Amino acid sequence: MTAHTTGGRLHAFADLLRSDVVGGLLLIGGALAALAWANSPLGPSYTALREFSFGPEALGLHLSVESWVADGLLAVFFFVVGNELKQEFVHGELRNPRRAMLPIVAAVCGMAVPALLYAALNASDPVRLGGWGIPMATDIAFAVAILAIVGRHLPSALRTFLLTLAIVDDLGAIVVIAVFYTDDLSFAPLLGAAALLALFGYLQRGRGPAALLNASALPNWVVYLPLACAVWALVHASGVHATIAGVALGLLMRTVPLAGEAQSPSHRVEHLLSPWSSGLVLPVFALMSAGVAIEGGLGTVFGDTAALGIMAGLVLGKTVGIAGGSWVTTKLTSAELNPSLSWIDLTGMAALAGVGFTVSLLITELSFSGLPEVLAHAKAGVLLASLIATLLAAAVLSVRNARYRSLRAASDPG
Template identity: 50%
Template sequence: MTSADPDRSPAQAQSFPQRGSYAESLRILRVLRSETVGGALLVITAAIGIAWANSPWAEWYFWLRDLEIGYEPWHLQLTVGQWASDGLLAIFFFLVGLELKREFVAGDLRRIGTAIVPVLAAAGGVAVPALFYVLVTFHDPELLRGWAIPTATDIAFAVAVLAIIGSHLPSPLRIFLLTLAVVDDLIAIAIIAIFYTESIEIVPLLLGLLTIAVYGIIAQRYRQFFHLNPAAAWLILLPIGVVAWAFVHASGIHATIAGVLLGFTIPVRHRRRDGVPVEEPGLAEVFEHRFRPLSAGFAVPVFAFFSAGVAIGGAEGLTAALADPVLIGVMIGLIVGKPIGIVVTTWIATRARHARLDPAVTWIDLFGVGLLAGIGFTVSLLVTELSFDETDAHHDHAKVGILLASIVAAALASVVLGARNRRYRRIEEEESVDQDGDGIPDVYPTP
């Protein structure tokens, strides 16, 4: 935090992670609650997909996943699984776009001093897992296509675990995890757009960008109308968004990028009225509240159901998968690379800025968050589908690696953060002891 930041004292400017404003803390709590439900549904639907794909009725699962629907002349004859990954997941990325814009316009990431450490930590949490994967698979250039698989963190899954084990963990730690995940999503979007686009059709791309611009102009010009009329977004903006998505899909760029760009066009702040700022939530926050249930309750779980369904093939198949360098690279990247990348980069960044940890947080806490960040699921599964063809054995082995690594990372994070949570609970109980017997705690726990 620089001294030019009027919202922080010099003492606060030297501590990390930042506690954030009161409004920001309340917003983080709302996100945590909603992502917890989404994470639970994600796990349940993925488990059903895996169970069905390995059951006596597996052929029906793969028939449904590979069933083609759509209009070929518009490049929209896709399988049900592709509709889930290219179409439904665009809703998830639309919300990612809203969240990113809100953080950089009105959230704590608008301050360079607050943003720099979590941004660097997220970058380290992407680079080090990718490096581990490359070190394991460098002998085969074909396998290197999956270098980005272990770089992503599934925030819904991670938050669901945090909600179960971390009820008493310090709020700066929770804010750090959410901020880390937001930047992680931004990097994942850039990776998909830059490294997983093989060819670009210029005309559909230009038409897609033009449609996105029209979408943004309407959203900006009539922000109050869409704020007050919930149905208007479904009747006006949704059809325009679908057209933009179709053009971007036809251009060769992964269609989920359209969701991000559409999210970026939604205004975060209200227009001033008579020169006075409006205190109501901006349209981006309103849309996030309206559409998050659709994403967390339907879009992402359906994607997980179709994407996580891997035919392991019994003991022999599992043995073959465990011997695959792709699986080994993915697991080492997520379980080992993520916490090392996040913690080491954070340590270097704080030392370079002469900062210190918030007194309520220790390095073992950050290590636990790093382990939690090793839960890669939604975006990791998507990158797997972009890296390997479905007929390639490495495709299924990578998914098995993601599933196993996420389970191991969740278990290790539960051990570390669960122990820390018990310690913080004891501290809160000790701080709230009534020492003088008047029935009122002498010292209240830190919120």
């Protein structure tokens, strides 16, 4: 086999991994494998792998495998998403402020309504009331993957809406964790991260570190990669969820090519990292995050108001908050829904936002760490709510997908 043939196959494989559908299938496959592993007789080996720790203690980075994946590896995915959003803000759908406003307001409503529903169901129990932040979060990785699988013919504006909403949602959840669920937030590392982010943004304004240092032979990644790792390490040291570093770096990427450049840095990096994000980062993340052992049967879960509050918040609260908040916003402000979308499309996507995996499980751990029985019920509640939200969203979006597919076929009979 020639090197040319091998290279062609590798390029074809990389293009396959850039597909949201393929990435979504790999992600779901990883999640199912994790659930099966954690609830099998080999469950202890899964727990041992996830809890195995390594890394430099002197830098505060002696972390478990689960933490390295959820905080470190997943930051690559968030960088890719942040970079894609930057392109949308500069060149695409979100360049219009009236359309950019809508997913942002929807995200806020989609956090507030689930929290209020949970609080209403647990108002009489101060212990369980502390989990009010659990149903606020949308798992962007799973939601985007499911949308790609069930909605291949849906307008691209719906995916952009979901990405924007989920990023704002994650930022809001991280603020909630920092303010209400973190006792040791450190501002000095945050200031250091902000300074390095400013340097990263400054370097993006020109042709990169090589041009700045007048060293044309110096690859830009030699500077950018250590700089990005330093930003991540400082954000992690601050007590804030470290994936925020990925979002921030992605939003600072330059999307406009300079004279003599075939592509902007943003588009070059997207082309390079997308296969790794879909083919490695997301499946490994799912494998290490989704392995929740379900104990005691479903009867005990439905008898716990913490689990019921989580399910009500994620399934009902997200749908009502996002779809209802968006509709009210368009009536009271100049915000507008993209003309290519209908309100039923947005409602299906709002239901999909009820998939609350990683951050919801993280807040669950922080809320009920000293209450193992409530913790188990709450985790099961997150899983059940995510499954119900997926099925409801798939039912709506599959019908809409078929509708858009038939419309395209009718307009393009050839």
